[in-house]
Amino acid sequence: MINGILGKKLGMTQIYSKDGDVIPVTVIEAGPCTILQVKTKAHDGYTSAQMGFDIRKESRTNKPQMGRFKKLKVEPVSFIKEIIVDNVDEIKAKDSITVEMFTPGDYVDITASTIGKGFQGGVKRWNWSRGPMSHGSRSHRAPGSIGVTDPPRVLKGKHLPGHMGNKKFTVQGLEVVESDKEKSLLLVKGAVPGAKNGYLIINKSKKKKKKVLKPKVDQAPKKINPLKQSKKNMKK
Numbered sequence: 001m002i003n004g005i006l007g008k009k010l011g012m013t014q015i016y017s018k019d020g021d022v023i024p025v026t027v028i029e030a031g032p033c034t035i036l037q038v039k040t041k042a043h044d045g046y047t048s049a050q051m052g053f054d055i056r057k058e059s060r061t062n063k064p065q066m067g068r069f070k071k072l073k074v075e076p077v078s079f080i081k082e083i084i085v086d087n088v089d090e091i092k093a094k095d096s097i098t099v100e101m102f103t104p105g106d107y108v109d110i111t112a113s114t115i116g117k118g119f120q121g122g123v124k125r126w127n128w129s130r131g132p133m134s135h136g137s138r139s140h141r142a143p144g145s146i147g148v149t150d151p152p153r154v155l156k157g158k159h160l161p162g163h164m165g166n167k168k169f170t171v172q173g174l175e176v177v178e179s180d181k182e183k184s185l186l187l188v189k190g191a192v193p194g195a196k197n198g199y200l201i202i203n204k205s206k207k208k209k210k211k212v213l214k215p216k217v218d219q220a221p222k223k224i225n226p227l228k229q230s231k232k233n234m235k236k
Contacts, residue, residue, distance in 0.1 A: 005084060006201060007029055009028055009196060013025065029186075030185070031097055031105050034095075035093055035096075036072060036093065038088050038092060040084075048083060049083050052077030061203055073094070104176055105175070109202075111173060114168075115193075118164065125159075173207060174188045
């Protein structure tokens with residue numbers, strides 16, 4: 001059974017629950033994904049399914065990739081990733097994976113690249129406190145001292161200005177609010193990493209499981225001791 005699917009972040013909006021509560025959701029275009037290759041433990045050492053998402057023009061695909069797609073007789077895709085599979089006997093190449101694998105109440109882990117911020121100073125990158133902004137100060141947003149005299153070097157891991165963002169990041173335990181198979185849309189409660197139209201890897205949550213609501217059982221009324229009840233009335 002496949003534990004995940006590929007998708008694209010379309011943006012954020014809000015919907016109303018049955019109780020009238022406002023729920024902030026991220027709209028994701030999830031699938032359909034085409035399985036390009038099935039990896040087995042005997043041949044590759046592990047079991048997974050390599051799948052592709054987001055069909056693109058043949059003119060924008062290089063020749064080695066286009067040869068692979070023509071051999072499989074599938075349309076070229078832009079985003080290719082592997083998803084771990086428990087049992088590869090249930091799937092084969094050219095199978096289509098849709099969003100119907102998720103239902104409201106499920107929990108998912110979403111992986112993507114964060115928004116790149118370019119080269120940033122320490123105040124923005126590491127939340128440093130700035131220096132005085134009054135006249136005469138020469139260190140408004142400067143790093144200041146970055147080392148010590150013993151040992152006479154900069155210690156590893158020192159927070160300094162540098163490249164910020166554009167890193168692989170996973171948000172765990174996001175709740176699925178709605179799933180639309182016809183439009184291939186997935187509504188997830190909360191925010192997910194990445195910019196609009198950025199690609200996502202959506203896996204079933206490893207830590208949180210779907211809540212199963214137990215039916216309410218009518219309990220028998222509690223017996224009231226008349227002596228204790230009379231004492232309460234006397235205090236009032």
